[in-house]
Amino acid sequence: MKKLLRVDMANLKVNIEDVPSEYAGLGGRALTSTIVNKEVPPTCDPIGRHNKLVIAPGLLAGTGAPCSERLSIGAKSPLTGGIKESNSGGTAALKLARLDIAAVVVEGVPEDRPDADNFHVLKIENDKCFLEEARDLAGQGNYTVCERLHKKYGERVSITSIGQAGEMRLAGSTVAGSDMEGMPNRHAGRGGMGAVMGSKGLKAIVIDDTGAHAVQPKDKEAFTKAARDFVKALRECKGFIEQLRTCGTPGGIPNFNAFGTLPTRNFSAGCYEHAEKIQGAAIVEIAKSRGAKMHSCSPSCPIRCSVIYHDASHKFLVGGVEYETVAMLGSNLLISDVDAIALMNRLLNDCGLDTIETGAALGVVMESGLIKFGDSESAIELIKEVAKGTIRGRMIGSGAAVTGKILGVKRVPAVKGQSLPAHHPQSNKIVGVTYCTSPMGADHTAGIMYDQTVHNPEGKVEKSRNMQIQMGFVDSLGMCMFSSRGPAGYNDFMTRLMTALNGKPYTEADLIELGKRVLRTEHDFNKRAGFTKAHDRLPEFMTEIKIKPHDLVFDVPYDEVDKLYDGI
């Protein structure tokens, strides 16, 4: 029987219960969203006592299936006011699954204690779970937190933590997860999950799975066979997966630049004259020349697309220099210096801020003229202010929409309060439909697809709908979305794995229904939180002002966009 951990941060108690029947058989995003929808009042204050932070591994975590260890973190979002699931790589999902823990539900807030005394560490072990004071960690960045906790608890534990941004309850703050090297490089970045964790006085979760066991599929032989076949398919895959393997996620930059979807100069264009300087091949070349390597972001991944990056003195700087980060802090700010981008990445990982949201916020800052486009030094100085808690730092830490309000900027790339990620919807209209309609706010991981018909607004709603459904089940299985974009027969691999895991048939129809269920659940929460179709809109400049290189606006008719949920 899988367990559910309830952590009461008002009374500092941990309770372990069996997973209630209504949550049975769910994992990852399906589980976090179901719990949030069921247990969190939709109109509550996201940083108040009624919100809950729900952490769940996916259904395939701990089984050894490749790319299966994404960790889902859900809550009502301080950034959007709607439901949120944000997932990341790292080592926590594997360990939770091995410990038979379906979800950790963090509840309540410390009502009357002053901030400095508020912070605790949750320790999860095979036979017990408890909270410990963490005064020595309060005010520290994620790298220091990880270092100290590893020193205290050993190198093998997994650490999930917040930096200063989460402590300050900033709406752009992340929950960091330690990677294979024990560094806090993997972030559940979007939607301010760090602020929810911070509001509850939880600085870190330390998971020690000593004595735990691997998840046992009902039909081991069939499972192993399916997993091996999928690994083989991934390894043999050309195209996108090969590009990931050799150039990391920024490997797509030349294509995106040609498609016109590379956000440039605060989304005022979709192509960047210095794109070649920030493309994956260039980054990997610098990284390798400094002795760094590529690695996998979670234990079971055979793709290994994450680029570790060293500074000019060949010292570790940051792990996982990803496309979204490079584009939002690079082309979006007219910054082509990879060292500067990597340093910003490191600083944001440390204080625990979303590189996408903060890149967009910095774009808005530059649009206002407060900092000039391309001025990486000033951008770095501004990011350094976040950890210090200055108002300027807190402003960018609160995201692009709030930054735009304060600076009186009209060009603010955000939907439902969340900034657009690095796929420009004026040239990729499928992702534009996803930005409009996803319960997550503007989010590429909620459903993205590139097609060749950029000039044609037709058919985009159906494609977005299908991708959103797919991501609904991919995120619930705990699978990395990239692994779904390579080998043919992906759904078949998933049904084989799920059938062998459960020891009873799991069909493609079950996958689709799981994906639809996730979307219905999230849509229900948002509706009760006050969202309507009026919120399913891109910023108006994106439908009115054409951008380079293709002179396009987002022109999918909104009455078509409004039909996305028909049939879900």
Added chain:
Amino acid sequence: MKKLLRVDMANLKVNIEDVPSEYAGLGGRALTSTIVNKEVPPTCDPIGRHNKLVIAPGLLAGTGAPCSERLSIGAKSPLTGGIKESNSGGTAALKLARLDIAAVVVEGVPEDRPDADNFHVLKIENDKCFLEEARDLAGQGNYTVCERLHKKYGERVSITSIGQAGEMRLAGSTVAGSDMEGMPNRHAGRGGMGAVMGSKGLKAIVIDDTGAHAVQPKDKEAFTKAARDFVKALRECKGFIEQLRTCGTPGGIPNFNAFGTLPTRNFSAGCYEHAEKIQGAAIVEIAKSRGAKMHSCSPSCPIRCSVIYHDASHKFLVGGVEYETVAMLGSNLLISDVDAIALMNRLLNDCGLDTIETGAALGVVMESGLIKFGDSESAIELIKEVAKGTIRGRMIGSGAAVTGKILGVKRVPAVKGQSLPAHHPQSNKIVGVTYCTSPMGADHTAGIMYDQTVHNPEGKVEKSRNMQIQMGFVDSLGMCMFSSRGPAGYNDFMTRLMTALNGKPYTEADLIELGKRVLRTEHDFNKRAGFTKAHDRLPEFMTEIKIKPHDLVFDVPYDEVDKLYDGI
């Protein structure tokens, strides 16, 4: 035939047209809200090209009826995202009415010109209207703007202007109106109307009614008789009106303190130990000892409740030290020094920020610990930063909700993004229902009433509904709300005036229907802008944490609150 002025700020053209039939017979709030609902796309960017700023005198303006010269200013609000009407005293309504202008509709934004070149002055004369460059006024506060424009155009013109806050498009910014002394002391304060004016590059409107004529009622004799009777009734009125006349609007402080509705320490209490120091009697005593006096805020008012205030050296500091200002910058911040409060009032009038919204924002700042409660010097220094455009200044200028987001504060007194004014809804549950349900966001002028049943949550919805309907027609007639709270038979006075004005019967049912029509119109806009009943909620702490002195929470059931619009 009344005229409608359309001012195209993209092309710098002014067009005078006859009032279209669909707007005929409307004035004040009814007219601004009807035009906004009809002409502004509800999901548009409030500081973008599609929003319109609509300025309209009420139906009784220019007739000589007492207290009839409130000026309505409407738009989609940058603060709430919903429809807004904010009204103020001053001299503009009278002059517009004398010029036969039913409304000024400011449209478009200067798309490509840099900010410094954006600002213009609209000059309205009897026979012509035109735009002039205002580069010398850009960056100046309202007092300097008024002084320079009076110097250029003479002492008799009326000036409507924005300060630096409006230029910066801050969501807490006001539109200032010059008073009887030609000073910018009257502010359409709520909802960021200054930001809309600023986004359009309109720095000021100068109205010269030389050669214009008084509005001629159809039945002059009956009108004069009704107006005289109403003036007499106001003059003879005891109780509230007498209190206004002798102690100004802060005269209510002792009562509010006893009722438990005086917001104290960021709304964490409803009574203040030093209330007597900031009460109207004390303020008027200081004012008079320094040679200042009380005056009327608009030409036809016989009450004269506005307190002019001089500094310690007997020099003019600010006009109209009002209750909301005194409470929000006084008890709400634990500041009892009237000189400090008056100085903050002056500084906020000058840069053009709402004293209510900014008082609430400063309360949130103090809640965060950034400034200590009671530290008036630091509060004054922070307010001074607004005009300088620092990020700290812009933060408080963006209102309480944004300030709360940036500072990670849980106790943020706001509904629909607009801060609560100075009547604590935990002790006055009627106004609490109004805060929840008004299309304006939390707004006392949308419908307030004090009753003696503070411990009883019943009957509050009906009372709020009736007051909201009344304010709908009061604001459309252009009447001051205070004049409706004194003499018996108010509706009878209004129907006599309207009947004589139009030369045909105007009944109490017509007044009620006008009020309901206003609410329906505004509710329709907000619904299309994405508002639902989920937004008709007070901050959760107000329903959960009891406050002194009566140990009350807001406990009107939300399913009752949700019935407010039934029958409207």
